[in-house]
Amino acid sequence: MERTMKLPKRVASMPLRFHGGIVALVVLLVFNALFTPNFLQLQTLFVNISQVATIAIVAMGMTLVIATGGIDLSVGAVMALAGALAPLIFLSDLGAANPALGVALAIILPLLVAGLCGVFNGVMVAVLNVQPIIATLILFISGRGIAQVLTNGNLQTFSNPSFSYLGTGKILGLPFQGWLALVIACVLFWVITRTTWGRYLLAIGGNERAAFLSGGPVRRVKIGAYVICAVLSGFAGLIVVAINSASDAARNGNLMELDAIAAAVVGGALLQGGRAPIFGAILGAVIIQLVKYTLLANGVEDEVALIAKAAIIILAVWMQQLRRT
Amino acid sequence: MNALVSMSGIEKSFAGVPALSQASLEIEPGEVHALIGQNGAGKSTMIKVLTGVYRRDGGSVVIGRRESDISSPRDAQEAGIATIYQELNLVPLRSVTENIIMGYEPKRLGLFVDWREGNRRALEVLARFGIDIDVTEPLGNFSTAIQQLVAIARAVSLDAKLVIMDEPTSSLDASEVEVLFGVVRELRNQGVSVLYVSHFLDELFQICDRVTTMRDGRTVSTRNVSETKKLEMIADMLGRNTDEIAAEGMTDFAGAKAKRGDILLRSENVSTGPRLTHFDLTLHRGEIVGLGGLLGSGRTEAARALFGVDALEDGVIELDGHPGQPSGPGEAIRKRIGFLPEDRKAEGIIPDMSVRENMTLALLPKLAKRGQIDFEREREIVDAFISDLGIKTAHMDQPIRELSGGNQQKVLLARWLATEPDILILDEPTRGVDVGAKREIQSFIRSYVDKGFGVVLISSEFEELVEGADRIVVMHEGRSVTELANPGITENILVGALAHHDAGADTWNAQ
Numbered sequence: 001m002e003r004t005m006k007l008p009k010r011v012a013s014m015p016l017r018f019h020g021g022i023v024a025l026v027v028l029l030v031f032n033a034l035f036t037p038n039f040l041q042l043q044t045l046f047v048n049i050s051q052v053a054t055i056a057i058v059a060m061g062m063t064l065v066i067a068t069g070g071i072d073l074s075v076g077a078v079m080a081l082a083g084a085l086a087p088l089i090f091l092s093d094l095g096a097a098n099p100a101l102g103v104a105l106a107i108i109l110p111l112l113v114a115g116l117c118g119v120f121n122g123v124m125v126a127v128l129n130v131q132p133i134i135a136t137l138i139l140f141i142s143g144r145g146i147a148q149v150l151t152n153g154n155l156q157t158f159s160n161p162s163f164s165y166l167g168t169g170k171i172l173g174l175p176f177q178g179w180l181a182l183v184i185a186c187v188l189f190w191v192i193t194r195t196t197w198g199r200y201l202l203a204i205g206g207n208e209r210a211a212f213l214s215g216g217p218v219r220r221v222k223i224g225a226y227v228i229c230a231v232l233s234g235f236a237g238l239i240v241v242a243i244n245s246a247s248d249a250a251r252n253g254n255l256m257e258l259d260a261i262a263a264a265v266v267g268g269a270l271l272q273g274g275r276a277p278i279f280g281a282i283l284g285a286v287i288i289q290l291v292k293y294t295l296l297a298n299g300v301e302d303e304v305a306l307i308a309k310a311a312i313i314i315l316a317v318w319m320q321q322l323r324r325t
Numbered sequence: 326m327n328a329l330v331s332m333s334g335i336e337k338s339f340a341g342v343p344a345l346s347q348a349s350l351e352i353e354p355g356e357v358h359a360l361i362g363q364n365g366a367g368k369s370t371m372i373k374v375l376t377g378v379y380r381r382d383g384g385s386v387v388i389g390r391r392e393s394d395i396s397s398p399r400d401a402q403e404a405g406i407a408t409i410y411q412e413l414n415l416v417p418l419r420s421v422t423e424n425i426i427m428g429y430e431p432k433r434l435g436l437f438v439d440w441r442e443g444n445r446r447a448l449e450v451l452a453r454f455g456i457d458i459d460v461t462e463p464l465g466n467f468s469t470a471i472q473q474l475v476a477i478a479r480a481v482s483l484d485a486k487l488v489i490m491d492e493p494t495s496s497l498d499a500s501e502v503e504v505l506f507g508v509v510r511e512l513r514n515q516g517v518s519v520l521y522v523s524h525f526l527d528e529l530f531q532i533c534d535r536v537t538t539m540r541d542g543r544t545v546s547t548r549n550v551s552e553t554k555k556l557e558m559i560a561d562m563l564g565r566n567t568d569e570i571a572a573e574g575m576t577d578f579a580g581a582k583a584k585r586g587d588i589l590l591r592s593e594n595v596s597t598g599p600r601l602t603h604f605d606l607t608l609h610r611g612e613i614v615g616l617g618g619l620l621g622s623g624r625t626e627a628a629r630a631l632f633g634v635d636a637l638e639d640g641v642i643e644l645d646g647h648p649g650q651p652s653g654p655g656e657a658i659r660k661r662i663g664f665l666p667e668d669r670k671a672e673g674i675i676p677d678m679s680v681r682e683n684m685t686l687a688l689l690p691k692l693a694k695r696g697q698i699d700f701e702r703e704r705e706i707v708d709a710f711i712s713d714l715g716i717k718t719a720h721m722d723q724p725i726r727e728l729s730g731g732n733q734q735k736v737l738l739a740r741w742l743a744t745e746p747d748i749l750i751l752d753e754p755t756r757g758v759d760v761g762a763k764r765e766i767q768s769f770i771r772s773y774v775d776k777g778f779g780v781v782l783i784s785s786e787f788e789e790l791v792e793g794a795d796r797i798v799v800m801h802e803g804r805s806v807t808e809l810a811n812p813g814i815t816e817n818i819l820v821g822a823l824a825h826h827d828a829g830a831d832t833w834n835a836q
Contacts, residue, residue, distance in 0.1 A: 194700075196693045203686055206675035213634070213672055214686040214740065215658040274677050 020319050021266060021283045024312075028290045036297045046175055048289055050167070050243065053177035054079075054236040056285035058256055059263035060181075060188055061229030063281040066264050067205045068222050069273030070125055070132035072229050075260055077143025078117050079237030079253025082110035084147035086238055087156045087247045090163060103162050107238060114234025115227050117143065122223030140257070147249035157246040167242030177239050181282065184232065189278045197221060198276075205273025262309060263288055266316040288312065327390065329354045329518050330375065330406075330487060336383035337370055342730075344370045345542045348384075352487065355516045357509055359529045359550070362539035363562055363785055368522055371539065372489055376401040376408055407480030408489040415476055417465030422447040424464050425479045450482045451475070453515075454508045470501030474508055481517065488512060489520045494528060506532050524619055526555050540564050559820055563787060585795075586610030588646070589779040590748050592631065595640035601626035602803040604640070606781070608748065613770070613780040615794030617787070617819055623803040624783045625667055628750045631781065632664040633657045645747075658687055663741030667752035667783070669730070673737045676726035680718050681707045683725045684736050688743045710739035714769060731762025738766060742773065749773065750781045755789065767793060787816045799823060 032039040058075050065072045086106040089095050095102025117139055124135035169176035192198035200221045203211040212218050233253070241247045265271070266287055267280025288309060295305045330352040337345040345367045352358045362368050373379040375386060377395035386393040388404055395401050401408070415424045422443050431442040447460040456474055464472055473493060480488050490509075494502045509519055509532050521533055529536055529550055537547045538561040546561045590608040595601065601623045608614050616624040629635045631642060633651030642650045644660055651657035657664070666672035675683055684707050685692055692699050692706075707721050714735045718728055725733055734754065741749055751770065755763040767789070774780050784790050790797055791814050799807040799822045807822050 194698060195696045196689045196698060197696060199682065199686075199689060199698065203675050203678065203682070206677050207671075209672045210675050211686070213632075213654050213664065213666055215655040215690070216686070217655060274675070 020316075021268070021280065021287060024287055024315075025283065025290070028287065028294060032290070032294055032297075036294060039297070042173075044293075048286075048293055049178040050175040051293075052285050052289040053175065053181045054239050055256070055259050055263055055289060056181045056282045057177075057184060057232050057236045057239075058229075058260040059267070059281040059285045060184060060278055061232035062257075062260040063264045063267065063269050063276050063278060064188070064201065064225040065132070065229045066261075066269045066271060067201055067273055067276035068225050069205045069208070069271075070222070070225070071136065071261065071271070072121060072226060073133065073136040073257045074117065074121060074139035074143055075229065075233040075236075076253035076256035077140050077147070078114050078230050078233040079240065079256055080144045080147040080249045081117065081150075081237070082114045082234035083237035083241040083247045083252040084151050084156070084249045085110040085113060086163065086241055087158050087160075088150060090160055091156075091158060099162070103160070106163060107166075110238060111231055111234045114230045114237070117234075118227035118230030119223060121230065122226035125226065126219040126222035144249065144253075147252075151247065151249050153250070155246055155248050159245060164242045164245055167239045167244070180235070180239075184235075185278050185282055188228075192276050192278060197224065201225060202274055202276060205275070207274075259285075259288060259309075262313050262316075265320075266312060270320065284316075327354075328352060328387075329389070331387040332371070332375060332384065334384035335371065335374055335381055335386070337374060337379060337381055343542055345374070345381075347543055348539065349544045350375075350537055351547070352518050352520060353535075354486070354518055355513055356534045357513055357519045357521055357532050359521045359523065359533040359536040360539065361523065361526070361529070361536060361558060361562060366539040366562070367542040368539055369491070370542075372408070372491065372520070372522070376406055376489070402483060402485075405484060405486035406489065407477075407483065407485035407487070408491070409473060409476045409480065409493060410491055415464055415472060415479075417472075418463055420462060421451075421458065421460040421464050421467070421475055424475055425450060425460075425482055427479075429483065446482065447478075450478045453481070454478065454511055456504075468501065470497050470504060473497070473505065477508055477512075481512070481515075485517060487518045487520060489522070491522045492524065493521070494523065494525060502528075524621065526558055529558075530555075538562055556820065563816070585612050586777055589644070590631065590781075591641075591643040592627075593641045593643075595627070595630055595642060596638045596803075597626060597630045597635040598638060600803050601630060601635075603805065604630065604800075604803075605805050606631075606798055608779040608781060610747075610777045610779055611774060612795040613774050613782050613793055615790040615797040616781065616783045616800055617790050617797045617809075617823065618800035619823060621802075622800040624800055625752055626803070627800070627805075628664060628752050628781065628783060631657075631748075631750055632662060634664075658690075658744055658746075661745070661747040662750065663687070663744055663746035663748070664750045665737055665741055665752060665754055667756070669733060669737065669756075674725050674733055677724055679722045680711070680716070680725050680728065680736055681721040684710060684739050684743065687740050691744070706743055707739075710743060714739055715765060729762075731758035731766075734758050734766065735762065738769065742769075746778070748779050748781065750783075752783045753785065754782070755784070755786070787819050791816050791819055 038044060062072060062075065089106040089109055090102040095106065121136050121139060124130045124138070125132050165176060167177060171179050192201065200211060200216045203216055204218055204221055208218060237253055240252050263284035264281050265284070267282070267284030268277040269275055269280065291308050291312060292305050295308055296302070328351045330350070333349040335345050335348040348367060348371055350360070350371060360368050360371070370379065374381045377397045377400050380396065393404065395404055425447045426443045431439040431446065433439040444460050451458065451460070454474060456471070458467065458471065464475060477488060493505060497505060509521070512519055523529065533550045535547060536550050536553065536558065538545050538558060540562060545564070587610050588607060589610055590606070592604055592606045595604040604623065604627045606614065606627070616627060618624050626635065630637060630650070633653045633656060637650050641648050651660055651662065654664070675686070681703065685703050688706070689698070692703055704721065710716070711718065711721060716735045716739070717732050725736060728736070738754065754770065755766050758766065770780055770793070782790065782794055795811050797809045797814060797819060798805045799809065801823070809818060809822060
């Protein structure tokens with residue numbers, strides 16, 4: 001009885017803005033179906049999925065950090081760093097001699113480095129009590145710098161089909177990174193709703209002192225959130241490099257922090273913390289991607305698309321305010 | 326003479342819960358008027374109604390001769406009412422002068438701040454209180470006392486007719502208090518009225534002319550301080566007759582008492598800082614030990630030390646005979662200690678989470694198998710507590726913020742009972758809950774102790790302590806000074822023990 005009652009209650013109490021997000025998505029889809037040429041074609045779906053996946057992956061990590069009441073500005077820089085490392089590894093002598101090992105290391109090591117960036121952010125915030133926006137500003141500035149120093153500021157092009165699978169591979173006809181984003185979402189959703197870590201994450205965002213006095217491992221959980229966010233950013237960085245078969249440390253992940261925050265907020269994350277709508281983040285990412293695509297496909301310039309993005313954020317924040325009062 | 330401020334028949338409710346009913350307050354020009362009462366008596370609500378922070382539901386506020394239409398702190402300032410809050414609302418990084426003249430800067434050519442004139446004014450206004458400091462230095466370089474005086478100076482420079490001081494001495498040392506008192510007397514000499522809110526009754530005898538006492542949102546008395554004894558004030562605050570000794574139980578603590586068992590907890594000479602300098606306590610199985618004392622006597626700090634929140638500077642805490650303070654709340658819970666904090670909103674509930682999630686927060690480690698929450702057990706436990714404690718909630722997934730204060734408190738009590746602690750530390754467990762819930766909570770505590778566990782009970786309500794505790798450790802200025810044992814404790818004995826150790830005890834003995 002209790003069990004069966006659970007789901008409807010959840011749905012009923014789901015935030016209004018989530019419904020608002022779905023409405024926005026439907027409006028966008030209908031508009032495109034009517035007015036955008038060639039919208040209802042598989043090719044369009046592929047393009048959008050492969051582009052939205054990176055935003056979605058980073059936005060999910062951002063959602064976890066925002067759930068603790070924090071923010072991570074360094075995601076774009078971490079993408080650049082991870083993306084710069086990968087070609088260096090599989091193009092090295094070792095990587096050339098052992099292609100399989102090279103590709104494996106080119107994925108594992110950058111993710112490890114990304115994870116260390118997350119540890120740095122997390123320790124700054126949770127142990128040294130630096131404000132998240134300042135703490136993550138450090139890597140925001142220096143991360144991309146390190147990436148450019150590593151690559152001497154050059155564009156690194158390569159041809160490595162097995163690594164490029166990350167960005168160009170297909171499973172059941174759909175882009176690999178789309179599946180990856182979906183798997184990550186399911187895992188994170190499970191973690192948030194089913195594990196003590198997830199419960200503590202939301203409790204810390206909801207009332208950190210209460211969580212601490214109830215024995216919650218506040219530091220560990222916060223550091224964990226920053227590490228997951230950084231590792232996911234690293235993943236996104238690798239995917240971008242794989243899509244392009246080139247690593248451009250200056251552009252990889254540029255302005256990603258803004259897209260990710262926007263997607264998380266549109267998806268229903270509250271900046272003061274306490275809420276982690278993982279699928280909301282994906283929805284937010286999809287909306288942002290679709291708006292971009294809609295405007296581009298209809299001949300509106302890129303610069304105008306930026307303004308449209310801002311409008312979406314204003315709308316999302318406004319809806320959050322509506323709900324609170 | 327016409328009263329400067331006259332508030333009468335004031336009504337104010339929050340979400341249907343009355344905070345003030347038929348409250349009144351009258352302040353004469355040039356008098357120092359004390360406003361006292363226990364926590365939750367309505368003092369700060371009254372002040373906020375007067376200063377326009379809250380809009381009153383009923384009653385009238387007359388300032389001078391006019392009905393007041395103050396609806397914002399800015400209006401209050403223009404009407405000549407200045408409030409000096411505990412948390413000062415000044416800018417520590419800017420100079421003393423800037424803080425005093427902010428918003429009213431003297432201008433040169435109508436555009437540039439005339440600093441020479443500004444400094445002169447700042448010096449002049451400070452000099453009126455006998456303070457001579459470098460006004461060009463940042464305010465933050467000075468002590469809290471000086472900062473407070475600067476706030477007062479600012480108020481006076483704005484031609485305040487009434488200065489409201491909310492617990493002005495709580496963070497001052499003895500010599501600073503003397504300086505502040507000098508300033509208060511100076512204000513009175515200049516014809517400025519002062520509304521003085523304080524928990525330290527002895528101070529009132531030194532500087533106040535009249536005292537208004539509030540209880541449960543009502544004004545119970547206004548007395549001339551020179552004709553009043555401290556015991557009478559306390560009696561007014563508590564709503565008890567000083568001569569009366571309660572013959573029968575008024576709380577639901579009374580009942581079969583368990584046999585006192587082994588020692589659960591011992592603290593010896595414990596110190597965590599200036600607010601807790603020497604704390605001794607022994608807690609046995611099956612007993613409730615109360616911590617008695619006025620606000621700021623170190624009761625909460627003692628609880629935080631036992632729970633491992635504040636690290637020890639000195640002394641020993643022994644649990645079950647093993648020395649060692651818990652390293653933090655997590656370890657304290659593993660060592661079977663529970664701590665219900667005083668401030669339900671700031672330290673207790675997680676407002677957006679459900680009743681279920683709030684209740685099992687401290688229990689999570691025990692509810693999990695390899696990090697995964699056992700939802701079935703969680704729901705069973707929560708269900709049991711909801712029916713055992715009679716928690717009124719639509720369902721266990723209702724957000725806790727939608728519950729009444731009493732029911733929220735029951736959920737938090739359940740949070741700790743669920744961890745089955747040996748030692749439960751309760752800081753003001755019945756504050757701000759209605760009478761019915763209060764009695765229920767008290768009886769849960771008693772029946773818990775009867776099972777052979779130990780409780781440390783902190784309460785500002787003497788009645789609750791006297792009737793609930795098997796022993797009371799009396800605290801004063803961060804030290805445990807006496808211990809009283811039941812049966813035989815009366816409120817008078819407790820009040821006597823508190824007063825006896827009060828610094829200014831001579832003041833009222835001499836009356």
